[in-house]
Amino acid sequence: MEINNVYDESQIQVLEGLEAVRKRPGMYIGSTSIRGLHHLVYEIVDNSIDEALAGFCKNINVIIHQDNSITVIDDGRGMPVGIHHKMKIPTVEVIMTVLHAGGKFGGGAYKVSGGLHGVGSSVVNALSVVCEVEVKKEGHIWKQTFAKGKTTSTLVDIGTTSEHGTKVFFTPDPEIFEEIDFDFETLSQRLRELAFLNKGLRITLTDERDGKNHEFLYEGGIKSFVDYLNRNKGTIHETIYMEGSKDDYVVEIALQYNDTYTENIFSFANNIDTVEGGTHLVGFKTALTRVVNDYAKKFGFLKDNDKNLSGEDVREGLTAVISIKLTDPQFEGQTKTKLGNSEVRGIVDGIVGEAISNVLEEDPQLGKSIIDKGLNAARAREAAKKAREFTRRKSILESTTLPGKLSDCASKDPMECEIYLVEGDSAGGSAKQGRDRKFQAILPLKGKIMNVEKQRIDKMLASLEIRAMITAFGAGIGKDFDVTKIRYDRIIIMTDADVDGAHIRTLLLTFFYRYMKELVEGGHVYVAQPPLFKVAKGKKEHYVYTEKELEETLVEFGGKDSNTDIQRYKGLGEMNPEQLWDTTMNPEERTLLQVHVEDAMAADEIFTILMGDKVEPRREFIQENAKGVLNLDI
Secondary structure, X not given: OOOOOOOOHHHOEEOOOOOHHHHOOHHHHOOOOHHHHHHHHHHHHHHHHHHHHOOOOOEEEEEEOOOOOEEEEEOOOOOOOOEOOOOOOEHHHHHHHOOOEEOOOOOOOOOOOOOOOOOHHHHHHHOEEEEEEEEEEOOEEEEEEEEOOEEOOOOEEEEEOOOOEEEEEEEEOOOOOOOOOOOHHHHHHHHHHHHHHOOOOEEEEEEOOOOEEEEEOOOOOXXXXXXXXXXXXXXXXXXXXXXEEEOOEEEEEEEEEEXXXXXXXXXXXXXXXXXXXXXXXXXXXXXXXXXXXXXXXXXXXXXOOOOOOOHHHHOOOEEEEEEEEOOOOOEEOOOOOEEOOHHHHHHHHHHHHHHHHHHHHHOHHHHHHHHHHHHHHHHHHHHHXXXXXXXXXXXXXXXXXXXXXXXXXOOOOHHHOEEEEEEOHHHHHHHHXXXXXXXXXXXXXXXXXXXXXXXXXXXXXXXXXXXXXXXXXOOOOHHHOOHHHOOOOEEEEEOOOOHHHHHHHHHHHHHHHHHOHHHXXXXXXXXXXXXXXXXXXXXEEEEEOOHHHHHHHHHHOOOOOOOEEEEEOOOHHHOOHHHHHHHHHOOOOOOEEEOOOOOXXXXXXXXXXXXXXXXXXXXXXHHHHHHHOOOOOO
């Protein structure tokens, strides 16, 4: 399809008005939480990215100002400023004030688009107390202002220029959003991702609140992306990059195996993160499994009567990025992040199949490494299958020989049930006595559980503590995990507030994230917050959870003197059942931290750093994050 080099008023089609956005903002940006707030920036940046995809933009600058207002500047063609043929007002005003007005419907202005079909700019305007647009185009600088979706000035020619592009400034409306405080790292993560997906595009992020600045420019594109994702892992070979096109479809794939046991495949369609996968991901997986098995048979790694390697075996330790650009993407799934175009599967399969075959033929050593890893994975999978069957047969709920005996709750309704994973037998004993037996189950864990980051699933399933958790939860593990069968709606980690307790929490979270990811993603995992101190003076008694709270409590008690008794809790075992209930287990009084995973890439990176083999990234992570530690006891 020919792309029209002209981007003007004739290409902007109007579909409907803007009234509903302020009434129901969640329909347009997902939520009015911090996530929705950041979505405003992405909407404006996506319009600049569309200019880059069309070949007209090389630089995008994002600035967070002191008051949490935002400026996004690009050097694309500049929004059209001529009078719109149907609306009879400047086209830039149509784009900013009318929902579904954009150059993404007719196919003339944009062959490929990642924005939400012209929704972006008008929605950001509707949800901002002030919004200003400056357009540099055809020798002029044009400016127009808006507020809460309405126009507040006419389009004015304010000067001359030889440059071109669009600058959008906006201040989010505090009446709409729960909080107006942009997170530099959240924005940085997404902008870095966009720079990887659009090689040669320079994106800068500047934070005027503290002077932070990040610049992203990757000439290697998604090949650099895979290098970045694997930078803290031991890799087996150089990153393989392949690209191909058919009709109006452009496919890019980069992949590299590492020495871990988990796969990380990230797929994108027109820069949109297709977290639920889709036809491009299916095409990639099908081709990779087929080609590796064909190669294994051809060169005798697999005998004629041997079973084929499964897709799971072939992908063990694989990091890959799949990026497809297409004219008319069809998204489906719960969150509209699953690519549905049926023809894409065959296109990706064909491109990947041919490219991987060539790579393996040219590099027999690489072929052997991949097949060896797959064969080891297959052996581990068989062993794990037997271990799973053993776990199902030998129910820990009825076993007297295994440690960490579960004290179950009376209720059988998962929605009202919760299970405490408690560090140590003494704390477990107190928790069992102090709990509400109707809905609270207790599973004491002996010592530190296995670091699953460094083990295959078969070795992991040999651990009694891990088997105890799997059986108690009742929802399986790994690929078999089914969150709908979970026996407890809330899984609560309760450890001491010291270094060992923090380590146990991290080990448990690593296990959940790697093998029961839906538990974390569904918000079922919590961390209990036991008190650090008990302050008593006369008849007054107060439990305190932080050092800061201790200072405030002492002021409240009239200062520290000889009559003030401060008890420092070194561990949960020091509390009697009644105290444990009052402070940490009573739903009316307790504080629970819900564990969230906002970004799969960031989570993968953190678990790799904290629990993987490389020491240097872990040291750097601890040094960078030490200042943010709230409770540390050494």
